[in-house]
Amino acid sequence: xxxxxxxxxxxxxxxxxxxxxxxxxxxxxxxxxxxxxxxxxxxxxxxxxxxxxxxxxxxxxxxxxxxxxxxxxxxxxxxxxxxxxxxxxxxxxxxxxxxxxxxxxxxxxxxxxxxxxxxxxxxxxxxxxxxxxxxxxxxxxxxxxxxxxxxxxxxxxxxxxxxxxxxxxxxxxxxxxxxxxxxxxxxxxxxxxxxxxxxxxxxxxxxxxxxxxxxxxxxxxxxxxxxxxxxxxxxxxxxxxxxxxxxxxxxxxxxxxxxxxxxxxxxxxxxxxxxxxxxxxxxxxxxxxxxxxxxxxxxxxxxxxxxxxxxxxxxxxxxxxxxxxxxxxxxxxxxxxxxxxxxxxxxxxxxxxxxxxxxxxxxxxxxxx
Amino acid sequence: xxxxxxxxxxxxxxxxxxxxxxxxxxxxxxxxxxxxxxxxxxxxxxxxxxxxxxxxxxxxxxxxxxxxxxxxxxxxxxxxxxxxxxxxxxxxxxxxxxxxxxxxxxxxxxxxxxxxxxxxxxxxxxxxxxxxxxxxxxxxxxxxxxxxxxxxxxxxxxxxxxxxxxxxxxxxxxxxxxxxxxxxxxxxxxxxxxxxxxxxxxxxxxxxxxxxxxxxxxxxxxxxxxxxxxxxxxxxxxxxxxxxxxxxxxxxxxxxxxxxxxxxxxxxxxxxxxxxxxxxxxxxxxxxxxxxxxxxxxxxxxxxxxxxxxxxxxxxxxxxxxxxxxxxxxxxxxxxxxxxxxxxxxxxxxxxxxxxxxxxxxxxxxxxx
Numbered sequence: 054x055x056x057x058x059x060x061x062x063x064x065x066x067x068x069x070x071x072x073x074x075x076x077x078x079x080x081x082x083x084x085x086x087x088x089x090x091x092x093x094x095x096x097x098x099x100x101x102x103x104x105x106x107x108x109x110x111x112x113x114x115x116x117x118x119x120x121x122x123x124x125x126x127x128x129x130x131x132x133x134x135x136x137x138x139x140x141x142x143x144x145x146x147x148x149x150x151x152x153x154x155x156x157x158x159x160x161x162x163x164x165x166x167x168x169x170x171x172x173x174x175x176x177x178x179x180x181x182x183x184x185x186x187x188x189x190x191x192x193x194x195x196x197x198x199x200x201x202x203x204x205x206x207x208x209x210x211x212x213x214x215x216x217x218x219x220x221x222x223x224x225x226x227x228x229x230x231x232x233x234x235x236x237x238x239x240x241x242x243x244x245x246x247x248x249x250x251x252x253x254x255x256x257x258x259x260x261x262x263x264x265x266x267x268x269x270x271x272x273x274x275x276x277x278x279x280x281x282x283x284x285x286x287x288x289x290x291x292x293x294x295x296x297x298x299x300x301x302x303x304x305x306x307x308x309x310x311x312x313x314x315x316x317x318x319x320x321x322x323x324x325x326x327x328x329x330x331x332x333x334x335x336x337x338x339x340x341x342x343x344x345x346x347x348x349x350x351x352x353x354x355x356x357x358x359x360x361x362x363x364x365x366x367x368x369x370x371x372x373x374x375x376x377x378x379x380x381x382x383x384x385x386x387x388x389x390x391x392x393x394x395x396x397x398x399x400x401x402x403x404x405x406x407x408x409x410x411x412x413x414x415x416x417x418x419x420x421x422x
Numbered sequence: 423x424x425x426x427x428x429x430x431x432x433x434x435x436x437x438x439x440x441x442x443x444x445x446x447x448x449x450x451x452x453x454x455x456x457x458x459x460x461x462x463x464x465x466x467x468x469x470x471x472x473x474x475x476x477x478x479x480x481x482x483x484x485x486x487x488x489x490x491x492x493x494x495x496x497x498x499x500x501x502x503x504x505x506x507x508x509x510x511x512x513x514x515x516x517x518x519x520x521x522x523x524x525x526x527x528x529x530x531x532x533x534x535x536x537x538x539x540x541x542x543x544x545x546x547x548x549x550x551x552x553x554x555x556x557x558x559x560x561x562x563x564x565x566x567x568x569x570x571x572x573x574x575x576x577x578x579x580x581x582x583x584x585x586x587x588x589x590x591x592x593x594x595x596x597x598x599x600x601x602x603x604x605x606x607x608x609x610x611x612x613x614x615x616x617x618x619x620x621x622x623x624x625x626x627x628x629x630x631x632x633x634x635x636x637x638x639x640x641x642x643x644x645x646x647x648x649x650x651x652x653x654x655x656x657x658x659x660x661x662x663x664x665x666x667x668x669x670x671x672x673x674x675x676x677x678x679x680x681x682x683x684x685x686x687x688x689x690x691x692x693x694x695x696x697x698x699x700x701x702x703x704x705x706x707x708x709x710x711x712x713x714x715x716x717x718x719x720x721x722x723x724x725x726x727x728x729x730x731x732x733x734x735x736x737x738x739x740x741x742x743x744x745x746x747x748x749x750x751x752x753x754x755x756x757x758x759x760x761x762x763x764x765x766x767x768x769x770x771x772x773x774x775x776x777x778x779x780x781x782x783x784x785x786x787x788x789x790x791x
Contacts, residue, residue: 087738088734088738092744094748121733121737125733344490344493362500365501365502374456375747375748376460376462379461
């Protein structure tokens, strides 16, 4: 179900064959937290060229809930997206959003961030919810903790996550074209990462995620962690760096052999007026763009970035118009997708390093920041 | 520039030839207050089939302002909409939004609702702002007052509006394909409406609007007012009922000979979860739709109404997702446009009364409210 089609040093191009279609890697997956990528229609996602999105198990478990998802035969039919979906396990949002009540060996008790109602998530419930979502790639339930919680807590969370990974695998509802990924934890500690990788691979999964990064440790430490984590992962399985990241994070991680990414950045930034372009980020909220007739990026093949002026987008942001979020999110997702297309192309042509140099030079070429 | 192409009793089909293209009447114009129809892209407007939208002079005067609009060569280029635009004069929003400071014979002093900054609007400034917007149809500046302010106030406002209408005509920047409309005032009083109509026609305009309705007087009184106002308007000029209305208002007004409408209803309702359909309105916020797998209207040729389930739209509303506003606004605008297409078709076939009966029967046919 995963085939490597090209290699350039540590970087690789691959194909994921999934129940809802084929996905080329390296790939960026837009985040569709509550059954929609925020301010973006599925038509726009397809027009940009995305073949896979992420859904959040935590949110969909709370609302609309498994009953409605089963009734619709899954999230694809519910939201009218007919391409692959990856779901996280819910673990991360329990830590970051809900009022955590109690972590037990069997699972987690927590209060919904919506109405305070009590819920329980365990490996088998997470697998059941992901089955009701009908996603192409399921993630094992893991315990996420903040990066600065100290070694013994990180080790403890890692060990519990390994237990949950085993339980998740047992409860995983197998289907043709459906994959289950394990998650390697261990913070930024080389020894813990190695241990976690070895034990996770021992359990055996269709792909391996690197969890517990992009939680405040910074770009350099993240890359260092990738450097000693990735060599422990099997070559022939897809590698997914969860919740990452900036364009620079993506470029450097692809170079190190990561195949899959997801991040709220392009859409969240879009809602706040920050545009990602080949020149770097442009804060369209800035007053200096109020009468700037230039398109966001006139050479872009994004029909928004090359057509709408910075002045107009600035006006929409200042006027608090929904269209600002719609257009700038589209610009950003288009940029993220183009970046991955460029990287795939460069890997196939064995000139990834040169391409990355060129991309980084462009980020610094124009003073529009 | 206005040609009547078909008649059915008082109702008519016509063509408006404007600088940015041809518009078939009767027509509904979506409201693009601040340089965008809320939560709707221009691509979606075109896909639905709209050929004209409304822009608000008051809002665009305050932001982005005439300087930027002139720099862009008008609102069309600023917002990338290449079809006709009608602009109101700003009078209505000064009454409803701003802190009104002083009405003088020459104009109105007011404070911006955005930042309290002092502005002045007069017939010549309104004409200048509308010229900077570059709209195809300009409206004369009028004094709008609430409907329950009493006869003498209504008469006073009407007389000031007539003075301003003359001044507006003098300051109107003529261009090929650009029209200036007068506005008939006079509340719901037959005598005042007749007087206002006669004097407005005396000044002479390319089209005539009926102002001061849909301000709380109710459906029946509005229709009664149309009944005694429209016979005073010249047959050969377009008639525009400002700020109206519900589908029922539209149907009844077309029947009485109105050619043009604008209203925030379809987009405002869309942002609040209310869908307009051939069955009537559906409040998708209602809990009973939470697991309703039916599309909003499976027979509709609107690709949103016929595809997305009530359950999914309900979920998006409850989850406060921007996509809810995007999709339901599109459903509503599509319905409004379809309704006008149906009415035009029926007028051409001389069976408007039957069509209206059929439409009204449908509104009551299904219990989805």
